[in-house]
Amino acid sequence: MNVRGLAALSKNGPLTPYTFTRRELRPNDIALEIKFAGICHSDIHQVKEEWGGALFPMVPGHEISGVVSAVGSAVTKFAVGDLAGVGVFIDSCRDCANCANGLEQYCENGMTPTYNGFERDGVTPTMGGYSDGYVVDENYAVRIPRNLDLAAVAPLLCAGITLYSPLKHWRTGPGKKVAIMGLGGLGHMGVKFAHALGAEVTVLSHSPVKESDARNLGADHFVVTTDPDQLKTVKRKFDLILDTVSAEHDINEYLSLLATDGTLVVIGLPGVPFALHAGSLLSGRRSMAGSMIGGIAETQEMLDFCGEKEIVSEIELISADYVNKAYERTVKSDVRFRFVIDIATI
Ligand code: NAP
Ligand code: ZN
Ligand code: ZN
Numbered sequence: 001m002n003v004r005g006l007a008a009l010s011k012n013g014p015l016t017p018y019t020f021t022r023r024e025l026r027p028n029d030i031a032l033e034i035k036f037a038g039i040c041h042s043d044i045h046q047v048k049e050e051w052g053g054a055l056f057p058m059v060p061g062h063e064i065s066g067v068v069s070a071v072g073s074a075v076t077k078f079a080v081g082d083l084a085g086v087g088v089f090i091d092s093c094r095d096c097a098n099c100a101n102g103l104e105q106y107c108e109n110g111m112t113p114t115y116n117g118f119e120r121d122g123v124t125p126t127m128g129g130y131s132d133g134y135v136v137d138e139n140y141a142v143r144i145p146r147n148l149d150l151a152a153v154a155p156l157l158c159a160g161i162t163l164y165s166p167l168k169h170w171r172t173g174p175g176k177k178v179a180i181m182g183l184g185g186l187g188h189m190g191v192k193f194a195h196a197l198g199a200e201v202t203v204l205s206h207s208p209v210k211e212s213d214a215r216n217l218g219a220d221h222f223v224v225t226t227d228p229d230q231l232k233t234v235k236r237k238f239d240l241i242l243d244t245v246s247a248e249h250d251i252n253e254y255l256s257l258l259a260t261d262g263t264l265v266v267i268g269l270p271g272v273p274f275a276l277h278a279g280s281l282l283s284g285r286r287s288m289a290g291s292m293i294g295g296i297a298e299t300q301e302m303l304d305f306c307g308e309k310e311i312v313s314e315i316e317l318i319s320a321d322y323v324n325k326a327y328e329r330t331v332k333s334d335v336r337f338r339f340v341i342d343i344a345t346i
Pocket of ligand 1: 039040041042043045158159162181182183184185186187204205206207210244245246247248249266267268269270291292293330331333335337
């Protein structure tokens, strides 16, 4: 299959038009005509090689929504014309305990990333969703509810599930005090979900201008993290803090905001280690944890929940020629709240 996309040809390189091929359909594959792709901060980290090990040319994109355009001979879950999505991974070993338990994202043998990795054959590079087509095993695609806007659904495939999964795991609901650190693509989905689940939601942000947006998204409180007086008012307050900050920050300052037995879940991946003081955890039996996206079944559950509650991402829909500018603006925390590429413009 011939595909038109956008690729970075080298580290830090601008995204430029790029043509490549994808495999012909195997019996369990579907072909997806991609309509929209979200720009996740992880795309930017990888194009800049901030996590190491980047493969070029790189076609980023793991927040993918589109229409099924063909199905392999053994496909049972999808038909041509269905709406489908692809997230951060497109395969896993299907054999380990985590795969068996619907935790494919934690596959003990490594999940296959949607781009910037290799297929399970170990040699075929994977290319992502800033492109007009994808070929994927039907077991690694999810159904998109028809009542939702397809462009605004795309970010749910990474930003959405990445916040939904820890909120469910740490049993968010009425009576829980939840803080979301960083009101970007991930964070704004965290506010929507935590609010929908009935929690008391606080946004911890270094951007004072985002306060009214935060409240409109469902936040009960807004704290400017660069103002020490405001931070003092929320010491020992939260049962759960979800840290989506993409840049280096002092984690001890935020751990001090946890109530006794509270948990701070690291979600953002700045690529530099934290300087953690043991005292930050000891004084209040606090926990620090991590969470990465979600499994296929949970991603489907999240999309069905979104269909029921009519939850989607807040997006700025852009054309392909704006992607490099969108990267710059995302790094400056200047996006409300996710850029989504209209793939028809590639
Ligand atoms: P994003 O849209 O750029 O949002 C990040 C937010 O972090 C910004 O909006 C900003 O929020 C805050 N921030 C940025 N720079 C800051 C600074 N210098 N000091 C303090 N706060 C700062 O990024 P995203 O797409 O949501 O991704 C967030 C992070 O999660 C990235 O590192 C990404 O790689 C990672 N990620 C992890 C997973 C996972 O599975 N764990 C999945 C996807 C992405 P305010 O303006 O409100 O302060
Ligand atoms: Zn992502
Ligand atoms: Zn596995």
